[in-house]
Amino acid sequence: MAGRIEDYALIGDMQTAALVCRDGTVDWLCLPRFDSHAIFAGLLGTEEHGFWRLGPAYASDQQPPTAARRSYRGDSLILESEWDTQRGTVRVTDFMPPRDGAPQLIRIVEGVSGRVPMRSALRMRFSYGRVVPWVHKHEGRTVAVAGPDSVWFDTSAETYGKSLTTYADFTVAPGDRIAFTISWQPSHKEPPPLPEPEQSLEATEDFWREWVDHCTYHGPYREAVVRSLITLKALTYAPTGGIVAAPTTSLPEDIGGVRNWDYRYTWLRDAAITLSSLLRTGYREEARAWREWLLRAVAGDPENLQIMYGIAGERELGEAELDWLPGYENSGPVRVGNGAAHQLQLDVYGEVTEALHLAHMTGLARNDYASLLQLKLIRYLEDHWQEPDEGIWEVRGPRRHFVHSKVMAWVAVDRTIKLIESGDADGPLERWRELRDDIHRDVCERGYDKERNTFTQSYGSKELDASLLLIPQMGFLPPDDKRVIGTIEAIQRELSTSDGFILRYPTTSGDENVDGLPGDEGAFLACSFWMADDLAMIGRVDEARKLFEKLLSLRNDLGLLAEEWDPRLQRQVGNFPQAFSHVPLIDTALRLTASGAYGG
Numbered sequence: 102m103a104g105r106i107e108d109y110a111l112i113g114d115m116q117t118a119a120l121v122c123r124d125g126t127v128d129w130l131c132l133p134r135f136d137s138h139a140i141f142a143g144l145l146g147t148e149e150h151g152f153w154r155l156g157p158a159y160a161s162d163q164q165p166p167t168a169a170r171r172s173y174r175g176d177s178l179i180l181e182s183e184w185d186t187q188r189g190t191v192r193v194t195d196f197m198p199p200r201d202g203a204p205q206l207i208r209i210v211e212g213v214s215g216r217v218p219m220r221s222a223l224r225m226r227f228s229y230g231r232v233v234p235w236v237h238k239h240e241g242r243t244v245a246v247a248g249p250d251s252v253w254f255d256t257s258a259e260t261y262g263k264s265l266t267t268y269a270d271f272t273v274a275p276g277d278r279i280a281f282t283i284s285w286q287p288s289h290k291e292p293p294p295l296p297e298p299e300q301s302l303e304a305t306e307d308f309w310r311e312w313v314d315h316c317t318y319h320g321p322y323r324e325a326v327v328r329s330l331i332t333l334k335a336l337t338y339a340p341t342g343g344i345v346a347a348p349t350t351s352l353p354e355d356i357g358g359v360r361n362w363d364y365r366y367t368w369l370r371d372a373a374i375t376l377s378s379l380l381r382t383g384y385r386e387e388a389r390a391w392r393e394w395l396l397r398a399v400a401g402d403p404e405n406l407q408i409m410y411g412i413a414g415e416r417e418l419g420e421a422e423l424d425w426l427p428g429y430e431n432s433g434p435v436r437v438g439n440g441a442a443h444q445l446q447l448d449v450y451g452e453v454t455e456a457l458h459l460a461h462m463t464g465l466a467r468n469d470y471a472s473l474l475q476l477k478l479i480r481y482l483e484d485h486w487q488e489p490d491e492g493i494w495e496v497r498g499p500r501r502h503f504v505h506s507k508v509m510a511w512v513a514v515d516r517t518i519k520l521i522e523s524g525d526a527d528g529p530l531e532r533w534r535e536l537r538d539d540i541h542r543d544v545c546e547r548g549y550d551k552e553r554n555t556f557t558q559s560y561g562s563k564e565l566d567a568s569l570l571l572i573p574q575m576g577f578l579p580p581d582d583k584r585v586i587g588t589i590e591a592i593q594r595e596l597s598t599s600d601g602f603i604l605r606y607p608t609t610s611g612d613e614n615v616d617g618l619p620g621d622e623g624a625f626l627a628c629s630f631w632m633a634d635d636l637a638m639i640g641r642v643d644e645a646r647k648l649f650e651k652l653l654s655l656r657n658d659l660g661l662l663a664e665e666w667d668p669r670l671q672r673q674v675g676n677f678p679q680a681f682s683h684v685p686l687i688d689t690a691l692r693l694t695a696s697g698a699y700g701g
Contacts, residue, residue: 105672106429106675106677107657109657111659114199115334117135124154124166124168125154125165126152127153132285141225144429146427152222152224155210155222156191157184157186157219175309176310176313179195179305180195188217189216190213193211195207198301203293205284207281209280210273211278216272219271223268231425243255251288252283255280256279280299316382316384325690326382329660329684333683336348338412341394341414343411343413344391347676348678349364350435351363351429351432352676360622361432369410374684392460392468395474399474404481406478406481410442422436423435444491447490448492448508451510451513451575454475454512472526476526478513479533482510489502502548504557504560504568507543512575518534554583555584557569564606567628567631567632570632570635589636602629602666603625623666625665626682630688632648633645634688642697645689653686657673661678663679
């Protein structure tokens with residue numbers, strides 16, 4: 102059985118990523134890209150679907166021992182895990198070097214004290230655990246081949262095959278260092294070069310040290326901010342600048358339920374807010390790369406903006422179910438692709454425009470096509486903002502007039518007006534000022550419940566929605582507006598869990614499934630960070646700080662967050678790690694630091 106979601110560590114090379122459990126098992130790895138088929142899919146099934154365990158040897162009737170300690174080496178994505186055994190202590194260093202050739206996962210075993218018996222068990226299963234590859238020797242190297250893929254396994258340890266698994270049994274003493282490497286290569290090409298683990302380790306550490314040095318945030322929450330920034334960098338597909346929402350698919354929002362989605366794609370919303378955080382912490386090059394990705398992705402058809410694309414800008418992300426995988430803790434179905442790609446979500450226009458506006462305001466070199474794109478998006482909104490849509494949460498129920506969607510349509514128009522007023526674009530200024538006023542008036546008249554003094558999830562609805570917390574953050578209304586304060590307090594009353602975290606919305610209302618799906622979900626971490634932001638904005642800074650620091654305590658021991666927190670099971674749920682959780686962590690830290698609202 103796979104570990105708890107928070108038991109996993111992330112390692113990656115900015116093109117794909119692996120998850121490593123506390124017991125030294127790699128249970129998830131897609132090669133060569135984030136969205137490729139997994140060669141280790143044990144996370145969503147069993148050991149029969151692929152894994153690589155490296156750690157102290159143990160009896161066959163026992164569970165593999167978990168590491169006594171683990172941490173990232175400094176501000177890097179190099180994982181170090183240590184086991185204390187009756188015979189001594191051993192350390193395993195796991196990393197994926199930023200690639201300029203074949204993707205590699207390198208694991209270095211180091212003896213610390215005593216003499217520790219070790220075992221490597223490598224079971225590669227291609228195509229998400231369905232295909233057993235042909236494993237054989239080629240010029241002294243072990244290679245697994247199936248169809249278009251080959252994975253090369255290199256180590257100085259003696260290996261042997263048993264039960265369709267490649268093993269190595271060995272003992273390490275103080276000073277011993279034994280490396281294991283897997284490298285992916287198209288099966289029709291020549292073998293990849295022999296790995297150089299120690300040189301790769303040094304280069305990887307240098308890469309991360311240099312990258313972190315560009316961070317401009319030096320406040321009291323620096324450790325949490327830097328770890329979140331490293332995580333966002335790891336979720337960026339370096340060749341194109343696209344940013345995946347998470348490196349996993351189908352980790353459930355409801356353990357045992359069906360709320361399981363593939364997040365290995367680039368949501369415009371997630372990527373836009375990620376760009377915002379990167380710009381505000383000094384990472385202009387990543388912001389520039391994302392803007393270029395955006396312009397390529399929407400080129401030729403900006404009026405039909407999709408909510409998400411593939412990491413290279415692909416448009417077709419057809420959804421399918423992998424019925425041979427039982428799912429994480431039997432949470433089926435396991436899905437690949439995402440059928441929400443062609444939903445209408447009007448808020449995306451606002452998020453993209455806000456990101457382009459921020460890039461412009463922070464001095465990112467002007468791009469004429471970016472300005473042209475912005476104008477085209479507003480022309481589309483002129484004709485479509487009054488339509489119902491599926492909204493920010495991608496409901497699979499009927500379309501509605503979601504208040505958040507309308508607010509973000511207002512944001513898109515407002516930021517474009519500012520672009521024109523700055524003299525960097527031309528457009529029908531007066532007409533769009535009227536459009537901005539029309540949208541604002543419509544939201545305040547139809548999306549606001551006067552009796553309860555709160556905005557609602559959609560026009561005519563009595564339900565609340567945590568996305569309404571963005572109203573003051575987007576400048577739609579000032580924080581001291583009584584309607585804003587009323588909305589914040591209503592969400593605290595009606596969408597808070599027993600431990601004070603925030604749900605996205607009520608998943609059921611009477612006998613109705615609000616989002617068209619059975620089951621429930623946990624507290625959405627991004628919404629809880631938004632609440633902390635809003636509390637700070639309305640002057641309740643001590644309360645904001647306490648909530649923020651309570652949220653920080655939910656991170657795993659390595660500083661990582663999934664999408665949600667299950668208050669019943671007291672554990673993380675949803676895809677992991679989640680960009681949409683780490684971005685608002687950074688934003689809230691910046692806001693609290695600026696307000697001086699932090700502990701000693």
